[in-house]
Amino acid sequence: xxxxxxxxTGAARRAEQVEPHRDGDASCPLHxxxxxxxxxxxxxxxxxxxxxxxxxxx
Numbered sequence: 001x002x003x004x005x006x007x008x009t010g011a012a013r014r015a016e017q018v019e020p021h022r023d024g025d026a027s028c029p030l031h032x033x034x035x036x037x038x039x040x041x042x043x044x045x046x047x048x049x050x051x052x053x054x055x056x057x058x
Contacts, residue, residue, distance in 0.1 A: 005041075008034035 012030035019026060 005034040005037040008037065 008030050012027040012034065015026035015030060
């Protein structure tokens with residue numbers, strides 16, 4: 001998941017370089033996608049840790 005987020009972030013940065021005058025037309029959705037990917041993965045890691053913890057709360 002982290003690699004996919006890095007790929008989206010890298011693509012967003014490249015889009016910013018290619019068309020800097022477009023005000024984020026291409027890069028903004030890519031940055032948002034990277035944020036959503038990492039948020040979802042982060043929550044899954046928290047849920048997995050809670051499931052493995054004997055008391056269920058960390």
